[in-house]
Amino acid sequence: MGVQAALEAHLKSGLTTVARCWGIERTDGCKFGFTDHDLDLSFEGHVFKAQTGLTSTALEQSTGLSVDNTEAMGALSDASVSDADIEAGRFDQAQVFCWLVNWSDVSERTLMFRGTIGELRRAGGAFHAELRGLTEALNRPLGRVFQKPCTAVLGDSCCGFDLTSTGYSDLRPVDDVSENRIFRWRNLSGFAPGWFERGRLTVQSGDAKGLKQTIKQDRIEGEIRIIELWEPIRASITSDDQVLLEAGCDKRHTTCRFKFNNILNFQGFPDIPGEDWMMSYPRQAGENSGGSLR
Structure with a gap:
């Protein structure tokens, strides 16, 4: 019997022993676990601590490209989520997982939510974290932008430059x-x-x-x-x-060529005509180069 099938059979039995477990993994690799059960639970590389004060509102899920979202609330504590770490931004864009688990047999569980922390606010010794589902990324505009400056981020896969090179x-x-x-x-x-x-x-x-x-x-x-x-x-x-x-990059063609020697990966269009190109007109002398009209 599969994991979810076993949990479904447990839920249909009429006598259930289920709890919610929340896992948080920050971008620096630190992991945190919370559960509303009265004993610690452990699975998926997380230790879910009991009575850590984390609760959540109902999870709103929808079809299409609408964003699944919910909110988690918990107590600020130096042992888990501290005010100093929130202020420093260590929980920004942290990965969040929520499981429904049979606490008497943690192998019977199902992942109910996966996403990231959005807006995070704190007051009165507690924190409120907006949780955004995976469909949030689908609402971001994609596609190639045609402009003179480079559109890549220095050192990313499009740029391809190795910032660990000597001198950078x-x-x-x-x-x-x-x-x-x-x-x-x-x-x-x-x-x-x-x-x-x-x-x-x-x-x-x-x-x-x-x-x-x-x-x-x-x-x-x-x-x-x-x-x-x-x-x-x-x-x-x-x-x-x-x-x-x-080292920094100002996205210019000459900077990519002479500072980084990376012109083959330049992601801009330095020769694209300017906006006044639409107002140019034929003439016998000079060049229609796309530059400013004089």
Whole structure:
């Protein structure tokens, strides 16, 4: 008898021993488990802790491309979901699973929901997490965009560039940081000014390990190299925490060619005509190149 068939037979028996189990897997690999049963349960690589205060509203499921959704509510606790981790964004886009399980035989179970955490809010020592189903991804626009700048993300499968190549990343301890957003080094040399602009800073150690932000500016003032982020890292950063700096790309054809030597994978159309091309007219001299009309 299959797993679901066994659970169905159990439910039809009239005397049931079922519970709900919620599994959360963050993007950094950390796993959390919750159950409304009064004893801990374990399966699928999760340990579901009893009496952890997680409950959920009814699951709304629909056909077509409508988004399945529900909401989970639980207590904030340093032992499970902490206020600091939510503030740092560690639960953003975390994977969520919900099983209906026979707690007397956990092999009899069925997966009722799978999705990601959407909006996450907290108040009064509790958190409320909006859970979005797998059909959420189908509502995103897809297709090729025809534009002059490159549409790829530096280092992704379309770009194909290896950011671990020598000269395109730098791992070093923090010298000085203010507002968790502005980093300063005295000995950060060997890179042209603006080399890391539009790149990424990832914290490799300390309380903020695993958190990352996009670099807004990379400038030199005297002997000081200043790396400024668009938004602050949402966790404590101290001197000597290790950070990884990755080179940035402004999506231009010349940058792809001369900075990264990756022109074969350029995903833009640098010679596409501009908007004023529609107003061009025949003439005997000059070129209709798609440039500005003079």
